[in-house]
Amino acid sequence: MRLYSWASALALVTFAGIARGAPAKDAKLAHQKLVAAQEAARHGDVDAAHGHANEAKTQWTNAEADFEQALDAGEDVGVNYELAVVEDKLGHLADAYKHLQIVAHAEGVKADLMKKVQAKLDDISGRIGTVKLEVTPDSAQISVGGSAVTSTPGEPLVLAPGTYTITLSAPGFQPKDIELKVIAGGEDERKVALDPIPVVVTKQIQEPPPPPPPAPKRSYVPLIIGGGVTLAFAVTATFTGIAAIHHHDTFVDPSTDPQERSYSQSRGRLDAHLTDVFIGGAIVAAAATAGWYYFVGGRETSSKVAVAPWVQSDASGLAVAGSF
DSSP: OOOEEOOOHHHHHHIIIIITTSSOOOHHHHHHHHHHHHHHHHHHHHHHHTTOHHHHHHHHHHHHHHHHHHHHHOOOTTHHHHHHHHHHHHTOHHHHHHHHHHHHTOSSOOHHHHHHHHHHHHHHHTTOEEEEEEEESTTOEEEETTEEEOOOTTOEEEEOSEEEEEEEEOTTBOOEEEEEEEOTTOEEEEEEEOOBOOOOOOOOOOOOOOOOOOOOOOOOHHHHHHHHHHHHHHHHHHHHHHHHHHHHHHHHOTTSOHHHHHHHHHHHHHHHHHHHHHHHHHHHHHHHHHHIIIIISOOSOSOEEEEEEEEOSSOEEEEEEEEO
16 A cells, blocks of 8 residues: 655645656657557456456556656656556556646646546545645654655545554654544544653762771770789899898898898899899880880770889888879
8 A cells, every 4th residue: 555645736736746756757658658558458457358357457556657757757747647557557546646646736738638637536536545644843744554754734644445554753752653443424623742852861860978987996905915024023123122221231230140241242243133134124125015006906995004213221012103
């Protein structure tokens, strides 16, 4: 089934005079093709009269092609009528209607031919239907049954009777399908507005910054070890200091036996040296622990405690100093 649309009378005449005028005109060729087309059309009529439908269709198809070539090469607008007659026999009603319209709106057509054209138009008009579509936007593409058709705003579509799905589409608009039921001799008008494609604005959600990584927990092991070592040195220094004082008292006592005084002198000197060593070790351990606490381990509280041993001639012990 062929589907066509037609324009106003002026557009139809222009189509016949310009669109077909694109090929070079050749009167001799036009005459040859016209004679061949008329001959094929007569053979088709004879075959149809004898019930040879397939042969008749072949002859009419050949005649249709020759008539079209005659129109391309010549300037006789009346050939459109003969072509329309053949197209009617082939069932190409929309094509036949279009070519009859060309003749009906042409100038200088003889009265007897115009009478035949009008009679044929009336006949075919009762067997086809027209659909006038008013589409917004007017640049929409029209497809009938999946096949795109050329349409100018305001032009009706010429369709054979039946049910059609017409698809309308345009850039920036959502396509739309409408169903039309075309009846013989019917004239339908439809207004269709395509919906614009909605603009979707996606709101970008600002992701919250990831939480900072937890601060590493400070290990108190070095502080405990350092404090323990400092305390050990300090306690040991206290005992050796006490022993050194005891030996010193024995050494300076006049009543002490000389041998015992000699032992106390030697032993007291050793205990005094050991006390100095342990005090130095305590000081180094305390300094190392305090340095780690201040510069490596960080601070968590404002309380500070320092432990240091002390030794005097008559007493010894631990000195504790702190700030809070």
